[in-house]
Amino acid sequence: MGDRPGPRMAGSAGPADGDAVRVALDSLASLGDQVIAGGDLGSMTTYRVGGQAALLVTARSEADLTLVAAASDTSRLPVLTVGRGSNLLVADAGFVGIAVVLDPVGFGAVSIAGHAVQAGGAVALPALARQTVDAGLTGLEWAVGVPGSVGGGVRMNAGGHGSDIAHNLRSCRVVDLGAGRGEARSMVLADLHYGYRTSAIGPSHVVIEAEFGLAGGDRAVGRDTIRHIVRWRREHQPGGQNAGSVFTNPPGEPPANSAGWLIETAGCKGRRWGSAMVSPKHANFIQADSGGSADDVRVLMEWVRAEVARVHGVDLRTEVRLIGFPDQPSTSSRGL
Numbered sequence: 481m482g483d484r485p486g487p488r489m490a491g492s493a494g495p496a497d498g499d500a501v502r503v504a505l506d507s508l509a510s511l512g513d514q515v516i517a518g519g520d521l522g523s524m525t526t527y528r529v530g531g532q533a534a535l536l537v538t539a540r541s542e543a544d545l546t547l548v549a550a551a552s553d554t555s556r557l558p559v560l561t562v563g564r565g566s567n568l569l570v571a572d573a574g575f576v577g578i579a580v581v582l583d584p585v586g587f588g589a590v591s592i593a594g595h596a597v598q599a600g601g602a603v604a605l606p607a608l609a610r611q612t613v614d615a616g617l618t619g620l621e622w623a624v625g626v627p628g629s630v631g632g633g634v635r636m637n638a639g640g641h642g643s644d645i646a647h648n649l650r651s652c653r654v655v656d657l658g659a660g661r662g663e664a665r666s667m668v669l670a671d672l673h674y675g676y677r678t679s680a681i682g683p684s685h686v687v688i689e690a691e692f693g694l695a696g697g698d699r700a701v702g703r704d705t706i707r708h709i710v711r712w713r714r715e716h717q718p719g720g721q722n723a724g725s726v727f728t729n730p731p732g733e734p735p736a737n738s739a740g741w742l743i744e745t746a747g748c749k750g751r752r753w754g755s756a757m758v759s760p761k762h763a764n765f766i767q768a769d770s771g772g773s774a775d776d777v778r779v780l781m782e783w784v785r786a787e788v789a790r791v792h793g794v795d796l797r798t799e800v801r802l803i804g805f806p807d808q809p810s811t812s813s814r815g816l
């Protein structure tokens with residue numbers, strides 16, 4: 481390892497994890513300063529709370545991802561792909577594994593040929609929305625309101641304003657970091673088994689590129705739609721440190737098919753736990769205070785879920801991906 485500094489352990493990592501981290505660091509040595517031991521993962525999320533990753537790797541090429549796959553294989557450390565962190569809550573104790581971020585230099589290209597749009601996994605969805613409208617295309621305007629990446633959006637089947645990724649995607653290229661070899665393969669729409677905010681993309685998959693099939697559109701109309709969506713978001717959603725909707729909307733009839741309505745009518749709006757608060761503007765958002773705690777956010781999430789189950793008999797499903805939390809926190813013992 482030469483003079484590389486020893487790993488700073490993230491959160492609850494014990495000695496066995498320390499050995500695994502050293503094995504992975506050795507395996508990733510050729511990536512130099514693209515690897516950070518104890519990299520600050522929480523601050524890469526839109527919640528801007530939470531702990532470190534045992535290893536934080538910036539991948540600039542498919543070859544880098546192949547190295548990460550081998551490092552995960554030899555060290556047995558889990559991997560996590562981090563996009564723009566707009567749907568992640570990382571525990572204060574951190575993530576004992578290898579967090580991978582796609583560098584825009586290698587994965588940030590957009591090319592448009594006719595109605596076909598190819599975008600790298602690191603491309604920001606709002607930028608792609610504007611770019612496709614400027615190119616005279618229609619179909620991705622909704623994505624201007626989703627502050628994620630193409631890769632995160634493809635995994636989550638991000639959507640809004642009556643559309644989603646599944647409406648627009650033709651295929652994507654995916655590297656499986658869990659299979660040891662880290663080779664890229666194509667997946668077409670049918671392979672992805674899209675549902676509401678779900679897909680067949682697994683935790684060890686990295687989406688490195690996506691191809692969208694759009695329709696010809698009118699630039700002026702598209703720009704107007706984008707302006708309308710941006711204004712609507714400003715009026716209806718809070719700014720600050722959050723990850724958008726905490727829970728998915730449950731099936732059912734209006735208004736009970738709205739997680740926000742269920743949470744508000746269960747009396748949770750504006751409630752606070754430590755450094756976390758249910759947004760007074762939109763009950764399905766939880767805000768974190770600056771310098772706050774991810775564990776507070778998690779406790780509040782579970783309390784909200786329990787209150788909605790108690791009042792409405794509905795079991796809400798968490799949309800936000802929880803990273804590094806050992807188990808369910810107990811809210812009752814903390815008196816909320």
Ligand SMILES: Cc1cc2nc3c(=O)[nH]c(=O)nc-3n(C[C@H](O)[C@H](O)[C@H](O)COP(=O)(O)OP(=O)(O)OC[C@H]3O[C@@H](n4cnc5c(N)ncnc54)[C@H](O)[C@@H]3O)c2cc1C
Pocket residue numbers: 526560561562563564565566567568582601602625626627628629630631632633634635636637638639640681685686687688717722723724725801
């Ligand atoms: C203010 C606000 C508003 C939002 N509004 C919406 C909305 O209207 N609709 C909506 O659907 N979402 C919304 N979100 C949530 C979020 O923006 C989306 O889920 C988005 O798709 C997440 O993308 P990301 O790049 O930030 O992914 P991350 O948050 O970084 O990761 C989310 C998941 O995707 C995985 N992932 C990330 N990158 C990749 C990749 N390259 N390959 C494979 N897996 C990957 C992660 O491992 C994780 O499981 C909102 C969030 C905020 C903060």
